[in-house]
Amino acid sequence: MALLEVKNVRRVYSTRFGGNKVEALKNINFSVEEGEYVAIMGESGSGKTTLLNILATVDRPTAGEVLLKGENLVAIPEKELARFRREHLGFVFQDFNLLDTLSIEDNIYLPLVLAGKKYQEMNGKLNGLASKLGIAQLLKKFPYEVSGGQKQRTAVARAMITNPDILLADEPTGALDSRSADDLLNSFTDIHEKGQTIVMVTHSVKAASHAGRVLFIKDGEIYHQLYRGNLSNEEMYKKISNTLTVLLSGGEVND
Amino acid sequence: MTRKLYYSLAKNNIKKNKSTFFPFLISILIMVAMFYIISFISYEVSHAKGFYGMEPMEMILQFGTYVCGIFAALVIFYTNSFLLKQRSKELGLYSMLGLEKRHIAKVLFWENCIIGLAGLAGGLILGILFSRFMSLLLFKMIGTSIKLGFSIPTISVMSTILLFLAVYFVNFVVANIRVARLKPIELLQSEKKGEKEPKANWLLAVLGIVSLGIGYYLSVTTKNPIKALNTFFMAVLLVILGNYLLFISGSVMLLKVLKKNKRFYYHKSHFISVSGMTYRMKRNAVGLANICILSTAVLIILSSTVCLYMGIEDVLHQQYPRDLRIVCDVKKEEINTDKMEKIVQQKVKKAGKETLQVKKGYSFNYLGCKGKNNHYMIAGTFDVDNMQYLTMYSLEEYNQLADNDNKLPELGEKEIWAYDEKGTLKDRQKIFLADEAYTVRILKQEQFQQMRDAKKGLYFDTDESSLGETINFFLPNVKELCKMKKKAEQLEKKGNFSYPTFQYAYAFNMSEKNAKKMETFVDNLEKTLKEAGLDSQIRSLVVNRDAFYGIFASLFFIGIFIGSLFLVTTVLIIYYKQISEGYEDKERFRILQKVGMTTEEVKKVIRSQILQVFFLPIFLASLHIAFAFPCVEKILEMFLMSNRTLFICCTVGSIFVFLVGYGIVYKLTAKTYYRIVGTNN
Secondary structure, three states: OOOEEEEEEEEEEEOOOOOOEEEEEEEEEEEEOOOOEEEEEOOOOOOHHHHHHHHOOOOOOOEEEEEEOOEEHHHOOHHHHHHHHHHHEEEEOOOOOOOOOOOHHHHHHHHHHHOOOOHHHHHHHHHHHHHHHOOHHHOOOOHHHOOHHHHHHHHHHHHHOOOOOEEEEEOOOOOOOHHHHHHHHHHHHHHHHOOOOEEEEEOOHHHHOOOOEEEEEEOOEEEEEEEOOOOOHHHHHHHHHHHHHHHHHOOOOOO | OHHHHHHHHHHHHHHHOHHHHHHHHHHHHHHHHHHHHHHHHHHHHHHOOOOOOHHHHHHHHHHHHHHHHHHHHHHHHHHHHHHHHHOHHHHHHHHHOOOOHHHHHHHHHHHHHHHHHHHHHHHHHHHHHHHHHHHHHHHHHHOOOOOOOOOOOHHHHHHHHHHHHHHHHHHHHHHHHHHHHOOHHHHHHOOOOOOOOOOOOHHHHHHHHHHHHHHHHHHHHOOOHHHHHHHHHHHHHHHHHHHHHHHHHHHHHHHHHHHHOHHHHOOHHHHHHHHHHHHHHHHHHHHHHHHHHHHHHHHHHHHHHHHHHHOHHHHHHHHOOOOEEEEEEOOOOOOOHHHHHHHHHHHHHHOOOOOEEEEEEEEEEEEEEOOOOOEEOOOOOOOHHHEEEEEEEEHHHHHHHOOHHHOOOOOOOOEEEEEEOOOOOOOOOEEEEOOEEEEEEEOOHHHHHHHHHHHOOOOOOHHHOOOOOEEEEEEOOHHHHHHHHHHHHHHHHOOOOOEEEEEEEEEEEOOOOOHHHHHHHHHHHHHHHHHOOOOEEEEEHHHHHHHHHHHHHHHHHHHHHHHHHHHHHHHHHHHHHHHHHHHHHHHHHHHHHHHOOOHHHHHHHHHHHHHHHHHHHHHHHHHHHHHHHHHHHHHHHHOOOOOHHHHHHHHHHHHHHHHHHHHHHHHHHHHHHHHHHOOOO
């Protein structure tokens, strides 16, 4: 059984008085296996953020179901969602979303503190993670004192410290310069190689080229997907670029 | 054309920032209305010569007007600069969009005009509407009804307009300076400044605690009411200093200590609060300290003025236990008491009344310094610390007054009866009065109480006076009192600094409640006595009641006014603090929700944070008040007010009323805050 299964998901937005209806997602079907690294690509307005929001349980589909380890996310009552997110999902956002009042260390602890864990336990988890992500020297600093790349790696540490079933990343390289972006993507690859399942939404070809599989979404539908196979990052980059060109020009993709 | 642009920009700004401008407008409205009302009342009182005791009232109200004026100006000034700081970003944006500084100044000018003039006009209308009602209330409190038509004194209107225009002008100048000094980039960034984690300054925190401690100690240990006023100011200054230091560094230090305790800090319900508060305290320490000081001031002013007003009858009866008291200064020998009594009796009869509950007698009072080894009435300079009040009565006279059970036995050679409440004197002890030795016989407490009751109404009740400790003596007869007086006079010639008075008092009740009639009667009697060679002072309860009510009611009134002004200010500061923080916290709570905090948990954190910010100052203010209590009580004693139960009730009542008002503000602010942070639904 796949780790994550998205079945017939449809999301329709309607204006307050039910006038105009916009179909953000039409009929989405895909699944993610345990340990997979999946990138979802698409232009702005394609529906990729809506899809990620539904996976993140922040938004609910109009129809269809999302199963994580067989549990239907759509059926989880509102009250328990926060706890569910905390226990099963890890998030990395484009704009970091670190609390400026907490030190780097405390920012990483945040989800564990909310889960009521003891300090010793949290501290034990932190050390390995921090050195792996290259932020071990920064733990006592505050977000305003570190660079964007360091902030984003802090956010990754925060997402990873709960050992989530899936790491969801929303344009994680969007606010980073290219060097920091490379560092971050390498970190993602490392994490993935240790067995972490990652689903990343991006429109950066470079970011997507690190993934094992790339889903293309257009006008609310999965339009196409690419498998890495044995390709190197560069080859994958080229393949994705070609696909995008075809997609943008509106033609069919011939593989 | 362009002028219209600035005007409409200003108008739009106000419309868009309703939540900041509206409370500002309301507070200006209240300030203007209150200032107008108090200057109106001050004007009315000064033009309504009609009853006794107007003059001190006039002075108090005049003083109150100045205080209100100064305070209103300060509040508006403070609020304006606070708002300006908040809007740095917006002004920076104008600058980026190509408006020159003088253009921004114009926009600010129009904003000031709209808000200021609306506040001034509305406040004046409100003030004029309520002025009549408030002056009726004051006169009702005084207990006099003075017929006055509805009037709008030009001087009050003009002084209100001038005062507030002057304040607006200063505000405008300050705004210009601020705009001129900042560069656009700074304007854009000024809100982002200060994101550094605050450092705890141990030295300042310790200094704060020490200063607060000394202030409290001074207040609690004050014994001498004459000195209390100085000590009080010293204590106030120390407490204010300590208060600021504690808020500024003590709070951060405390939070740091909490942070160090890992078990406490890394707990779901402390983690966000403690870290958030650290930043919050850094930015708001001064504001919170201001609120704390203001609240303390409001509460002390309210409770003491209310207490004075409520206790008027107490004070009156202490001062004037009988309707009339005639006091003659005894110059040389005993005075012709029979002649005096006769004249008084005649006059009272003529007025169709009777002399009831008559009490009469001599008393010798001596306020001077005491020396070592039980030497009293010594030569020397005046020294507040060693002040000793002595009162001496004639035993003979007392025995005539007292009923059979309580008569005191005759005294032997060089013996005197004595009683002092502190019990410093022992029976059969030797003491020296003007270097002459006496053996003291101590009255029992019950006997003293009887004595006190017997002479009550006759003398000024020195035992409860605020002038210092008192020792009461009984000398065998009036002749001995005369001798004592001569000794005091000799001492005075040697340059002694003291206040000896030898008086004959004649006190009685006559059921005359009409102050006017009583006043004529008193004047008449005084003249007749003088013609008969008896120089006397006549004090009447009825005549003086008006004066007392006039003074205390004005004080009460001013107390309420200044209290309300302080309250408005407090409310305004808290409101703005909370709102400005709401915008910053919005982002923080959004993140927390993303990271896995439930809406309920977020709400809980918000509630505890708002509660802390709101009630920390009030909690500290209550502490200040508890420690100020002994000191304020002593100061009230100088107003002859010494009813502890009443004062406690007034203090508790004031705190309660204040808390209710504060609670309402809390509710309203919390609502706005929730709306901004976005956890309302």
